[in-house]
Amino acid sequence: MTEKKNEKEIVAVLAGNLKKHGKAQINRLGTFSVSHQKQKQHQEKDGRIVMKPPADIITFTPEK
Amino acid sequence: MNHDEFVALLAKALGSDKNEASRALESWVDAVLLETEKSGSSSVTGLGTFRKTEDGSMILEPDQSLAMEVNHKYAGMSPIEISPPSSVPPESQEVSEDKLQEAVSEETRDDTDQETDSETESEKEKEKEKETAPGFAAKAYPYREPFARRVYEADDSDDEDTSAGPFGFSRQSIKKLFRYDNWDNSEKMIWLIPIAAMLIIALLLFFHFDGQRLSRTHLGDQPVVQNEIPVPIPEEDEGDRVIQEFVPSPDPVDEVAPPPDLDVTPEPVEDAATEPADEVIRDFALPYGLKGPEDEVLIGAYTIVVHSLRNERKSEIEKERLENQGYKATRWSAELPGGITTYRVGIGQFQSVSDAERAVEELPEPFRSNNFIIRIR
Structure with a gap:
């Protein structure tokens, strides 16, 4: 029960930080961050050229 | 935030001290690493x-x-289509690079042979027809150079046919023109299209000048002396005068001038023409661009989104702020999955994505580095 509660709080702190586009480092696990992908032109297989929308994506870099 | 800062924040959330929070975090990390190592994956709810x-x-x-x-x-947001699918037929796409190279070299070699060795040209063409797969080269590379094929030696079999064709040309000379056997119907049509276009243009010019002549004759028959009537020129600025040239008269009957012996008071023609003139102005001045008042939101145009906010009031304030800076500002709401509403503020309206991209370069920071282009729907 306590472990579940702790996990819930850890995830809440981590997710809250990511929603603010912050970075969080946890020892022995890795670093969580948000990276921005710019909008870019992309050619589909059928020859269409589309402008892909930008995106903010969650990035995880494991600790080595 | 680094590890220590994270532990401090966790301790605050747990309502405990840092040591306890650190131990809780360590045990969670151990559990995650162990499960991932054992089963290959570890699912954490909410993360x-x-x-x-x-x-x-x-x-x-x-x-x-x-x-x-x-x-x-x-x-x-979904991708914006910039250009439609290519119209290349599927069989052309399936042709391998090697075959394409062969086709190119075949074309090049054939051109060179024709320039250097005209005596053996007919034999080489026959060999080329045998070597080349039927229709292959034409499908892969439809862009031949028709001008290189114009002059050909007369064949013995055609010497007998010397009867006169249309415009006095012999059938033989016409056959020479279209002699190249690899020409298909579409290539022959290349020569017919400009001829047909020239004929159409000639006909149009004929009817145009003929129509002018007829209208002059018609006006000359009428007992109307237009130049002698003192038509008052309204004192208007240059813009209004130009616009009236585009405005059709509401009733053509009113344009007929009265006889000169009558005392003519000028009709207020400009009043009738004023209302349609406004429409003309709107047609020629579409509200594209980065700055200026946004009188009309053009569906299908592109805009540069600079704000995407959850707070509706804040989005209104940002829109007003941009308008005060002279930008064309648009605000709309977007429904996201999960019932979340976000309010986006865009500036400018553009005909194409490239226009919008050029306008982005004119924007001040932070908008220049933090924006996205979207289509108004």
Whole structure:
């Protein structure tokens, strides 16, 4: 029960930080961050050229 | 934030001290690493799934709801189509690079042979027809140079046919013109299209000048002396005068001038013409651009989104602020999955994405580096 509660709080702190586009480092696990992908032109297989929308994506870099 | 800062924040959330929070975090990390090592993946509710890759490293597949929350600014956006699918036929796309190279070299070699060795040209053409797969080269490279094929030696079999054709040309000379056997019907049509276009243009010019002549004759027959009537020129600025040239008269009967012996008071023609003139102005001055008043939101145009906010009031304030700076500002709401509403503020209206991209360069920071282009729907 306590472990579940702790996990819930850890995830809440981590997710809250990511929603603010912050970075969080946890020892022995890795670093969580948000990276921005710019909008870019992309050619589909059928020859269409589309402008892909930008995106903010969650990035995880494991600790080595 | 680094590890210590994270522990401090966790301690505050747990309502405990840093040591206890650190121990809780350590045990959670141990559990995650152990499960990932054992079963290859470890799912954490609200965060995502940690997976072990083949090279031994660990990746995170974020939870969908968390990913959407993080990406709320751009959520619900779909790619904008810039150019339609290519019209290249499928069989051309399936041709391998080697075959294409062969086709190119075949074409090049054939051109060279014709320039250097005209005596053996007919034999080489026959050989080329045998070597080349039927229709292959034409499908892969339809862009022949027709001008290189114009002059040909007369064949013995055609010498007998010397009867006169249309315009006094012999049938033989016409056959020479279209002699090249690899020409298909579409290539022959290349020569017919400009001829047909020239004929159409000649006909149009004929009817145009003939029509002018007829109208002059018609006006000359009428007992109307237009030049002698003192038509008052309204004192208007240059713009209004030009616009009236585009405005059709509401009733052509009114244009007929009265006889000169009558005392003519000028009709207020300009009043009738004023209302349609406004429409003309609107047609020629579409509200594209980065700055200026936004009188009309053009569906299908592109705009540069500079704000994507959850707070409706704040989005209104940002829109007003941009308008005060002289920008064309538009605000609209976007419904995201999960019932979340975001309010986006865009500036400018553009006909194409490239126009919008050029306008981005004119924007001040932070808008120049933090924006996205979207189509108004």
